[in-house]
Amino acid sequence: MEMDNKTQILILDDEPIVCKRLKPALEKAGYVVETFTRSMEAMHRLTEKTFDLVITDLKMEGLDGMAFLTEVKKRTPGTEVIVITGFATMETARESYQKGVFDFIAKPFKLGEILDVVRKAEANRRQSQS
Amino acid sequence: MKILFAGDDRPYSAYALKKVIDLARNTWADVTILGVAPTSASKDVDIPLPSNHALIQALHRYRREFNDELGQAGSPYAPERFSYEWKMVKFGLWEEMKVSRGARKDLKIRLRAGHPANEILNEAKKEGSDLIVLGCSKGSQCLWQDPADVPQTVVGNADCSVLLVKEDKPIKRIMACIEDSTVSQESLEMINQMATIHQARLELVGLTKDGAAKQVEYTKLIEVGDYFSDRGISVKNRLAEMKEFEAVIAKETDEDLLALWMGKKSLLSVLFPKDWMDRFLSTCQSSVLVLR
Structure with missing residues (x-):
């Protein structure tokens, strides 16, 4: 029952080290986190569960992050998406915002930075729901 | 990504700012532009240097250049978020001022007083910077105007990565x-x-x-x-x-x-x-x- 009230976060990054770093930090902050390193598996999970927040990398094999976030926003427009990328360009940043992402964060970043953005996205989601 | 640009009023700092603008244009990083006033400056007034001081003028110029490049409507740095915040205008006196922040990403202009290298390192630590960018003289030496060893001290002691810009050259x-x-x-x-x-x-x-x-x-x-x-x-x-x-x-x-x-x-x-x-x-x- 308590779990239902917690913000549900899906993380998709093909670098396991990124998921390994983010998951415990976000769980410690009180979030429920699922991590994926393959976009197709993450996409399948989206068909089973609605997440409040999605944190996704952009450059990945198979379905890339841009296609993934497009699908997330199409499926559940209320889900806030945060893009994290190791290959930032003006075009990818602009395109991400045009697709409705909440924030665009270039790697490297400190855990504090992503936690701040997650809290803001969570507040934004709550505000738009109320 | 959080970038700290530390600049004085010399040409090498202007070159380095161009690199910062390039980085920000692509990464949409939060950017802080930092100037450090000498320790002799008074700490109990609203600003430790007169407004016509070369460093203050340089900080104005850096903000203008950054905004000219990245501050237009639609940019993440466009000053579109307004709020009222309490600011100290003089020791013991505060005023609630209207403050504009970037639409999605922040550009902060800050001034510290003290030894430049120490204050740059303190700011980077406090802000959790991922990258410090600073210019230095080109040629066979890598120096700041005053004190000369700022680049070496920052590079030697920073917890994060440091980009030292010697000249405004393309990187191939x-x-x-x-x-x-x-x-x-x-x-x-x-x-x-x-x-x-x-x-x-x-x-x-x-x-x-x-x-x-x-x-x-x-x-x-x-x-x-x-x-x-x-x-x-x-x-x-x-x-x-x-x-x-x-x-x-x-x-x-x-x-x-x-x-x-x-x-x-x-x-x-x-x-x-x-x-x-x-x-x-x-x-x-x-x-x-x-x-x-």
């Missing part, structure tokens, strides 16, 4: 020297961004001693090379004798970015005790990225 190649220090995930990501933004090719240089590379270093060179090539970055590996490395960078670096991993166990610091960092910073004719 990143020459990254791999040796026996820790290669952090953050440092790999920083190289990724630099290679992507500048569309630069990457050359990894493994250092050998008397013609031989340790197995562990050779393995690391291959692993790091694989990491980048798996991510679509054009990468070339080569070996260079340690004793000749200084000559290699003096001869070969022009439109390049020299990247050095500087850990506590750096082999370079064993081979070139005490002053190795100064020597490499000075020898390199182009910008230097010190990774952590």
Whole structure:
């Protein structure tokens, strides 16, 4: 029952080290986190569960992050998406915002930075729901 | 990503700002522009320097240049978020002022008072910066106007990576020297961004001693090379004798970015005790990225 009230976060990054770093930090902050390193598996999970927040990398094999976030926003427009990328360009940043992402964060970043953005996205989601 | 640009009023700082603008344009990083007033400045007034002081003028100019490039409507830095915040206008007196912040990302202009290198390091630590960018004189020395050793002190003591900009030159190649220090995930990501933004090719240089590379270093060179090539970055590996490395960078670096991993166990610091960092910073004719 308590779990239902917690913000549900899906993380998709093909670098396991990124998921390994983010998951415990976000769980410690009180979030429920699922991590994926393959976009197709993450996409399948989206068909089973609605997440409040999605944190996704952009450059990945198979379905890339841009296609993934497009699908997330199409499926559940209320889900806030945060893009994290190791290959930032003006075009990818602009395109991400045009697709409705909440924030665009270039790697490297400190855990504090992503936690701040997650809290803001969570507040934004709550505000738009109320 | 959080970038701290530390600038004084000299031309090398203006060059370095251009690099910061380039980085921000692509990464949409939170950016802080920092100036440091000398310790002699009073700390109990609203601003420790008169408004016509060269440093204050320079900070105004840097903000204007940044906003001219990235502050237009639709930009993440466009000043669109307004709020009322309490600010100290004089010691013991506060005023609620209307403050505008970037639509999505912040550009902060800050002034600290104290020793420049110490204050730059303090600001980077407090803000959790991922990269410090600062300019320095070009040619055979890498100095600030006052005090001269600011670049060396910042590079030697920062917890995060530092980009030293010597000249406003394009970066066509990143020459990254791999040796026996820790290669952090953050440092790999920083190289990724630099290679992507500048569309630069990457050359990894493994250092050998008397013609031989340790197995562990050779393995690391291959692993790091694989990491980048798996991510679509054009990468070339080569070996260079340690004793000749200084000559290699003096001869070969022009439109390049020299990247050095500087850990506590750096082999370079064993081979070139005490002053190795100064020597490499000075020898390199182009910008230097010190990774952590």
